[in-house]
Amino acid sequence: MKNIIIASTSTLHEGRYLEYLLPVLQSHFKNCSTILFIPYARPGGISHDEYTQKAASVFQTINISVKGIHEFEDPETALKNAEGIFTGGGNTFLLVTQLYRNNIMQILSETVKNGIPYLGTSAGSNICGLSMQTTNDMPIVYPPSFQTLGLIPFNLNPHYLDPNLQSKHMGETRETRIKEFHAFNTIPVLGLREGSWIEVKGEKITLKGNLSARLFLQNQQPTELNPESDLSNLK
Amino acid sequence: MKNIIIASTSTLHEGRYLEYLLPVLQSHFKNCSTILFIPYARPGGISHDEYTQKAASVFQTINISVKGIHEFEDPETALKNAEGIFTGGGNTFLLVTQLYRNNIMQILSETVKNGIPYLGTSAGSNICGLSMQTTNDMPIVYPPSFQTLGLIPFNLNPHYLDPNLQSKHMGETRETRIKEFHAFNTIPVLGLREGSWIEVKGEKITLKGNLSARLFLQNQQPTELNPESDLSNLK
Numbered sequence: 177m178k179n180i181i182i183a184s185t186s187t188l189h190e191g192r193y194l195e196y197l198l199p200v201l202q203s204h205f206k207n208c209s210t211i212l213f214i215p216y217a218r219p220g221g222i223s224h225d226e227y228t229q230k231a232a233s234v235f236q237t238i239n240i241s242v243k244g245i246h247e248f249e250d251p252e253t254a255l256k257n258a259e260g261i262f263t264g265g266g267n268t269f270l271l272v273t274q275l276y277r278n279n280i281m282q283i284l285s286e287t288v289k290n291g292i293p294y295l296g297t298s299a300g301s302n303i304c305g306l307s308m309q310t311t312n313d314m315p316i317v318y319p320p321s322f323q324t325l326g327l328i329p330f331n332l333n334p335h336y337l338d339p340n341l342q343s344k345h346m347g348e349t350r351e352t353r354i355k356e357f358h359a360f361n362t363i364p365v366l367g368l369r370e371g372s373w374i375e376v377k378g379e380k381i382t383l384k385g386n387l388s389a390r391l392f393l394q395n396q397q398p399t400e401l402n403p404e405s406d407l408s409n410l411k
Numbered sequence: 412m413k414n415i416i417i418a419s420t421s422t423l424h425e426g427r428y429l430e431y432l433l434p435v436l437q438s439h440f441k442n443c444s445t446i447l448f449i450p451y452a453r454p455g456g457i458s459h460d461e462y463t464q465k466a467a468s469v470f471q472t473i474n475i476s477v478k479g480i481h482e483f484e485d486p487e488t489a490l491k492n493a494e495g496i497f498t499g500g501g502n503t504f505l506l507v508t509q510l511y512r513n514n515i516m517q518i519l520s521e522t523v524k525n526g527i528p529y530l531g532t533s534a535g536s537n538i539c540g541l542s543m544q545t546t547n548d549m550p551i552v553y554p555p556s557f558q559t560l561g562l563i564p565f566n567l568n569p570h571y572l573d574p575n576l577q578s579k580h581m582g583e584t585r586e587t588r589i590k591e592f593h594a595f596n597t598i599p600v601l602g603l604r605e606g607s608w609i610e611v612k613g614e615k616i617t618l619k620g621n622l623s624a625r626l627f628l629q630n631q632q633p634t635e636l637n638p639e640s641d642l643s644n645l646k
Contacts, residue, residue: 189579220594267591269550309550314588315504316544316595318557335582344424346605347570353549356502359455360551370581 179204179293180327180376182304184334184368186265186297194234194297196371200384202238204293208260210241214284216274217266217299219316227264251278255287265298268311272303273319285325294327298334301368305331310357310365312350328374328381329411331357336367336390351390351398358394364410365392366401374407381407414439414528415562415611417539419569419603421500421532429469429532431606435619437473439528443495445476449519451509452501452534454551466497486513490522500533503546507538508554520560529562533569536603540566545592545600547585563609563616564646566592571602571625586625586633593629599645600627601636609642616642 181197181204188196205211215227222230228244235242242262248254255261261284263271275281288294296304302311303324310331339349348356354365366383367390368374375382383389388400391410401407416432416439423431440446450462457465463479470477477497483489490496496519498506510516523529531539537546538559545566574584583591589600601618602625603609610617618624623635626645636642 185581187581189581219591221590270591270595311550312582314545314547314592315550315557316588316592322550322553335580337580337582345570345572346420346422346424347547347572353502353551355456356454356505357549357551360505 177291177378178289178327178376179291180288180304181295181373182301182328182332182368182376183295183297183373184301184336185370188371192234193230197373198234198238200373201235201295204295205235205238205240205260208240208293210243211235211260211262211293211295212254212258213242213244214261214263214271214300215244215246217264217268217271219267219270231262231264251280252283255280255283258287258292260293260295261288262295263297263300263303265300267316268299268302268308268313269315269317269319271299272308272322272324273317275303276320281323281325285327288325288327301332301334301374304328306363307331307361309361310354328376328407330364330366330407332374333365333367336369338390351392354392358392362394364394366390366407366410367392367398372403379408381410383407412526412613413524413562413611414526415523415539416530416608417536417563417567417603417611418530418532418608419536419571420605423606427469428465432608433469433473435608436470436530439530440470440473440475440495443475443528445478446470446495446497446528446530447489447493448477448479449496449498449506449535450479450481452499452503452506454502454505462499466499486515487518490515490518493522493527495528495530496523497530498532498535498538500535502551503534503537503543503548504550504552504554506534507543507557507559508552510538511555516558516560520562523560523562536567536569539563541598542566542596544596545589563611563642565599565601565642567609568600568602571604573625586627589627593627597629599629601625601642601645602627602633607638614643616645618642
C-alpha cells in the first residue's frame with residue numbers, strides 16, 4: 177500500500193527546515209528506525225554529506241536516523257533495503273539526471289509503490305508526478321528523459337505562486353506557464369502552495385495543510401481545491 | 412559582420428508590442444523590405460499566423476513587411492533568402508525543439524553570423540547564447556539538445572528579476588538559480604532586465620537601454636554593468 181507525503185516545500189517563511197511537517201513525519205515514519213536520504217537535487221553550496229546531515233539533525237528529534245544514498249556502494253541495494261525514503265529539494269533537472277545516471281528511477285518508483293514510506297519536498301515532490309515538466313527549475317543539466325516516478329497520476333507545480341497583481345514584470349506568470357504545458361500535454365497539474373502537501377495512502381490521495389491548491393486541467397479554467405480534497409480520481 | 416539585437420522583452424509594462432525598440436529597429440533593419448519571422452516559440456493562445464500578423468502590424472509602421480517562416484515550404488530556403496530575421500518570444504523549450512525538428516538550428520546560426528540582421532526577444536534572445544540552460548521557461552516539451560545558436564560567447568537570462576525582499580516565498584530566486592547553473596557550467600550569464608538589450612555589431616557587443624544588467628561569473632560575486640558597457644570580451 178502506497179504511503180507517501182509530497183510536500184510543496186521543506187521550509188516555511190521564518191520556519192526551520194521541515195518544522196511544520198514534523199508531527200506528520202513522526203506518524204508517517206513511525207515504523208522506521210532509519211530512513212534513506214536522496215540528496216541528489218542539491219546543486220552546490222553544501223555537499224551531499226552536509227545536506228544529509230541537515231536532514232539527519234531534524235529526524236534525530238523524532239528518534240529516526242538518516243543515511244545518505246551516496247554513502248552506499250550500490251544505490252539500488254540501498255533502496256531495496258530502505259525502511260523509509262526522503263528525497264530533498266534543489267534542482268529537479270539535476271535530481272532526475274542523477275536518478276537516471278545511477279539507474280534507480282525505476283527501482284525507486286517500484287520501492288515506493290510497494291509501500292515503503294516516502295517523503296518528497298520540492299524537487300523531491302516534483303518527481304512523484306508523471307513528468308518533471310511542470311518544475312520551476314532552470315535546466316542546468318540535460319536529463320536523459322523528463323519522465324519521473326509516476327507515483328501519482330498527475331503532475332505537480334510545487335512552490336505554486338499566485339500572480340502578483342502589483343508587478344510590472346512582463347515575464348510569464350506561473351499560471352501562464354502551466355497553460356503552456358497544457359498546449360502540448362493532457363496531464364492535470366496541481367499547483368501546490370507552500371505549506372500544502374499531498375498524502376497518498378494506498379489509492380487514496382488527499383490534499384493536506386491549511387491552504388487551497390490550484391488545479392489546472394487542459395482546456396478548462398483553473399479551480400481552487402480546499403484542504404482535505406480527495407484527489408484520488410484526478411488523472 | 413554580425414548585426415544583432417538581443418532584447419530581454421518584446422513589451423514593457425504598459426507599453427505596446429515592440430514599441431520601446433521601434434527607433435532601434437528602424438535603423439537595424441534599414442536595408443530590409445521584408446523580414447522573416449520565426450513564431451515557433453508560441454505555445455498556444457494564438458496561431459503562428461496570428462503571431463506573425465502581430466509582428467507584421469508593428470513593422471508595417473516602419474515600412475517593413477513580415478512573413479512567417481511557417482508560410483514557406485522549406486524553412487531552410489526561407490532562411491537562406493531572408494533579408495532580416497526576427498524570432499519572437501514564448502517558450503524556449505518549444506522554440507529550440509522546433510528549430511531542431513525543422514533542422515534549421517545550424518543554418519539559422521550561420522545565416523546570422525554571416526551578417527543578416529537579427530532581432531530576438533525573450534525566447535528568441537535566449538537562443539542567441541551558447542545554451543538555453545538559463546531560461547526561465549517550463550520544460551513543456553523535451554528538446555533534443557540544450558545547445559543553441561552561439562551568436563554570443565555567453566548565456567542570457569532575459570526578463571531578469573531582482574529578488575523581492577518583501578516576499579515570503581521560499582522558492583529559489585533568479586540569482587540562486589543562476590548560481591545553480593554555475594555549479595555545473597563555466598559559461599558567463601548576463602541577467603538582462605526588461606528594457607535592456609544587447610547590440611552585436613561584428614565582434615563588438617554592447618549593453619543598451621537605460622538599465623544596468625547583472626553579470627554572473629562562476630565562483631564570483633555578481634556585478635552590475637552599466638548601459639553602454641562593452642561585453643565583447645565576456646566569455
